[in-house]
Amino acid sequence: MLSELLLTEIVRLGTEKNLPLHRRLYEALRGAILDGKLGSGDRLPSSRELSQDLGLSRNTVVAAINQLSVEGYLICRIGSGTYVNDTVPKPVTRRRLARISQIARLSRRGLALSTVYCATQLEVQPFTSGIADFSAFPVALWQRLQNKHWRMTYPEMLDYSHMGGYAPLRRAVADYLRVFRSVPVDADQVIITSGTQQSLELCAQLLADHGDTVWMEDPAYWGAVKAFMATGLKIHAVPVDDQGIAPKAADETALPKLIYVTPSHQYPTGAVMSLSRRHQLLDIARRHGAWVLEDDYDSEFRFTGPPLSSLAGLDKDQRVLYLGSFSKVLYPGLKLGYLVIPRKLGDPFKQAHYDLNRPGQMPLQAALAEFIEMGHFASALRRARQSYAERRRTLLAALKPCLGSSAHISGAEQGLHLCLHLPNTVNDQALASRVGELGMIVRPLSAYCLERKDIKGLVIGYGYAPLDDIARYGPLLAQTISSYLARSEKTPKR
Numbered sequence: 001m002l003s004e005l006l007l008t009e010i011v012r013l014g015t016e017k018n019l020p021l022h023r024r025l026y027e028a029l030r031g032a033i034l035d036g037k038l039g040s041g042d043r044l045p046s047s048r049e050l051s052q053d054l055g056l057s058r059n060t061v062v063a064a065i066n067q068l069s070v071e072g073y074l075i076c077r078i079g080s081g082t083y084v085n086d087t088v089p090k091p092v093t094r095r096r097l098a099r100i101s102q103i104a105r106l107s108r109r110g111l112a113l114s115t116v117y118c119a120t121q122l123e124v125q126p127f128t129s130g131i132a133d134f135s136a137f138p139v140a141l142w143q144r145l146q147n148k149h150w151r152m153t154y155p156e157m158l159d160y161s162h163m164g165g166y167a168p169l170r171r172a173v174a175d176y177l178r179v180f181r182s183v184p185v186d187a188d189q190v191i192i193t194s195g196t197q198q199s200l201e202l203c204a205q206l207l208a209d210h211g212d213t214v215w216m217e218d219p220a221y222w223g224a225v226k227a228f229m230a231t232g233l234k235i236h237a238v239p240v241d242d243q244g245i246a247p248k249a250a251d252e253t254a255l256p257k258l259i260y261v262t263p264s265h266q267y268p269t270g271a272v273m274s275l276s277r278r279h280q281l282l283d284i285a286r287r288h289g290a291w292v293l294e295d296d297y298d299s300e301f302r303f304t305g306p307p308l309s310s311l312a313g314l315d316k317d318q319r320v321l322y323l324g325s326f327s328k329v330l331y332p333g334l335k336l337g338y339l340v341i342p343r344k345l346g347d348p349f350k351q352a353h354y355d356l357n358r359p360g361q362m363p364l365q366a367a368l369a370e371f372i373e374m375g376h377f378a379s380a381l382r383r384a385r386q387s388y389a390e391r392r393r394t395l396l397a398a399l400k401p402c403l404g405s406s407a408h409i410s411g412a413e414q415g416l417h418l419c420l421h422l423p424n425t426v427n428d429q430a431l432a433s434r435v436g437e438l439g440m441i442v443r444p445l446s447a448y449c450l451e452r453k454d455i456k457g458l459v460i461g462y463g464y465a466p467l468d469d470i471a472r473y474g475p476l477l478a479q480t481i482s483s484y485l486a487r488s489e490k491t492p493k494r
């Protein structure tokens with residue numbers, strides 16, 4: 001039964017795509033797992049049986065199984081066999097969600113929050129955006145530091161964390177931000193959180209009431225959209241152009257309580273907010289008594305052009321809250337980030353953070369403080385920058401043939417992704433699916449749009465994929481885009 005299903009799929013993939021056999025088997029197995037035809041805990045036939053049933057060589061079968069094991073779909077138990085991993089989440093489609101919500105009685109908010117808009121966590125293939133390469137993280141050193149701090153720990157370190165986190169870590173973050181991001185800050189203004197997502201929730205909970213309006217860039221970062229949905233805020237979409245968020249007089253009728261921006265590298269277009277826009281935004285915030293949330297998620301990775309300073313550095317009125325994260329430079333599962341608050345908000349924020357989130361992880365914070373103080377953070381950053389710079393160069397070179405009057409790139413000066421803009425007549429969702437069929441992941445720009453329908457493109461990441469993969473898949477990506485553009489130019493417009 002399974003072999004028939006796999007064979008049908010392998011034959012279909014063979015006629016539709018020119019993929020090597022191990023890749024077709026990989027796709028067929030992965031599809032069966034994601035569709036639920038192979039359920040979690042199911043045992044796979046042995047590689048010998050599969051190779052006989054499918055008429056494939058043992059090497060081909062083993063290559064496909066190895067790849068699925070590396071990606072976490074399968075788990076090999078020595079002496080027992082290969083099983084579908086229990087941790088593979090089911091794909092959450094809108095239809096499936098509607099069904100679940102009927103059964104589980106999700107609230108309207110619950111349904112909206114559990115809908116996948118842009119990407120699922122399963123999407124880690126060449127060119128996935130938003131993900132860094134954490135395989136280079138110095139695990140052995142980190143383990144030594146953790147052991148040391150666990151050995152030295154005292155009972156208070158096992159309690160919830162008071163006063164916004166471990167003091168030496170707050171000092172180290174403040175020192176870093178003063179020097180590298182021109183944020184005028186001292187350690188008292190830093191709160192250690194479990195990452196930007198928690199910082200956003202805290203800001204929304206403490207600075208706005210249910211039904212208040214938050215201005216968001218359009219297109220937008222979906223993590224922030226969900227944080228604001230969860231706190232019952234009204235989202236007002238303000239279009240972004242090549243100078244960042246571009247508010248018009250009419251926008252000011254939607255009185256903002258919060259304004260969420262990514263000024264150093266707009267997510268996802270990569271636009272850098274110009275100085276005049278920065279002043280305009282601070283002026284709007286001052287006139288309306290709004291708070292500006294500056295999400296500086298990837299400014300550590302700047303490759304060309306002059307260093308940019310932060311919006312918080314320009315703020316004379318203490319209206320900007322600055323949000324940073326260790327997810328990209330270190331690794332996302334670390335779950336540590338920081339929020340810089342104006343001095344007058346210090347006590348209420350620390351108190352509410354304590355009451356709402358019961359923060360902890362003090363030995364972990366102590367290990368991170370030492371990691372920064374001893375210069376390991378700076379070295380990790382230097383290594384990561386070099387490695388990402390090469391990947392970026394390779395991707396840009398590969399994409400060159402598909403650039404021209406109908407395609408251009410923005411946002412390649414910084415960060416771990418770039419945005420390829422395409423004519424508005426292109427169906428970027430269909431193009432992203434076509435790319436996906438070839439074993440790569442790019443995201444359609446339109447999927448990030450809140451209201452606007454006038455931009456199309458692809459968001460392409462170079463942080464996660466190793467250099468070899470970028471060199472191998474880059475030309476295929478460019479060729480796929482070029483042929484798609486050529487075909488859509490030939491198709492008569494209705």
Ligand SMILES: Cc1ncc(COP(=O)(O)O)c(C=O)c1O
Nearest residue numbers: 130195196197221267297325327
């Ligand atoms: C725009 C943006 N902000 C923040 C983050 C980091 O969030 P967190 O610290 O919650 O991992 C990301 C991660 O992808 C991001 O894309």
